[in-house]
Amino acid sequence: MTSSATAARKVKSAGRSGQRASKNAARIRDVSLDLFAQKSFSAVTIKEIGQATGLNTAMIYYYFDDKEDLFRDTVETAVQRTMEAFEARRPADGDPEAVIANWLETHVEQLELIRKFVKISVDYASSATRVARIDDAIKRFYEGEHDILAAAMSEASKGRFSAAEIDRMIELFSTYLDGVMVRSVIDPDFDAKAAVHSLRNYALGLMHAEDLDEGSPRLR
């Protein structure tokens, strides 16, 4: 990963929107997401991506500047798809509890996708190179999660919880969800769906609690 911040796109396919996406580019994107999630940046070879897509290796350089550019595109794609999946199943009415449940159900429905995203984020975070657009994409995911949940929890609890309390609860949920994702990477037998549902029940139960100091055991 060489850091050339000024990597001008070689060809069309207009950034992250605009998507004149030549079907081939889409194939490369899909395959890259799978491979980068499975095997770490340096373990994935361009030849491998070529084989998996059925495209000549040179074609990859036709659509992307270099391996890093492709990696960046992959991360951005993963975040975008997750948020789209959430929006696609967002209920029409504004029921805040439904919004919370929806975010968690998105994790069940898009388990594969989010697992890939978390896995790639871990790899990237512990690599030496920083790429602004990748940092932004990762931030977009976690801040998106925060904003969705904060708005819903604030509305659902109608002032019973302070903003600070809500922030702490969200950090907790978010941490647990990350745990679910890694754990299902490490242990194939792990029941991620059940783990997310536990959290959903807990979260919805919390929304009905009078306040956070009832004395019964609670994460905080």
Added chain:
Amino acid sequence: MTSSATAARKVKSAGRSGQRASKNAARIRDVSLDLFAQKSFSAVTIKEIGQATGLNTAMIYYYFDDKEDLFRDTVETAVQRTMEAFEARRPADGDPEAVIANWLETHVEQLELIRKFVKISVDYASSATRVARIDDAIKRFYEGEHDILAAAMSEASKGRFSAAEIDRMIELFSTYLDGVMVRSVIDPDFDAKAAVHSLRNYALGLMHAEDLDEGSPRLR
């Protein structure tokens, strides 16, 4: 990572015990743990390890068969050190709540070490190659955690919780702890210590709960 299950040790340094450890081997081990935790198996180069240890690259092959052998040794070392750290602070008397608190405090005290272990496990789990001794080491960690907590929780709750209920609680704790570790990899500002302490309070509170069906929100 080529899989040669029958990799006979080239030189002495007797497995994982016996430790006639030639100081150099120890240096290599330490540096490797850092690097493999930072950079994924294939991103770490032997030359890099040489530079970081101040040893000639050929020396690494004097002490270890090949890169994979060194990696395996690294994982085994991490697990062993974690368990040793836990045992070192284990209280003399058999108070079960102190045992639970001790396991969690070990995570605070040895945050770096366990974070490295989890990071390496994630990398390894999602690589193609399986190495029996690495699988065993990872299993040893999670089963060790399970056994420590199961015994303590069983004793602390004196039959109020069934074995199945205890297993579910442990899976939950364990998942959350994994979440804490990844999150502190992804986000350097994450307060891992506070997150572990939240869990400790929650866990000890649970041990004092009459049963698991009090109606108040609880993860299960």
Added chain:
DNA sequence: GTCTATAGTCGGATAGAC
């Protein structure tokens, strides 16, 4: 847009002198 061929580089691993 697609493919072949290849330049250029780097990393793992060993042989063998000291």
Added chain:
DNA sequence: GTCTATCCGACTATAGAC
């Protein structure tokens, strides 16, 4: 035990024909 020199393979990336 330690170091130099080096072989071999693999990978990124490009030039250029079609």
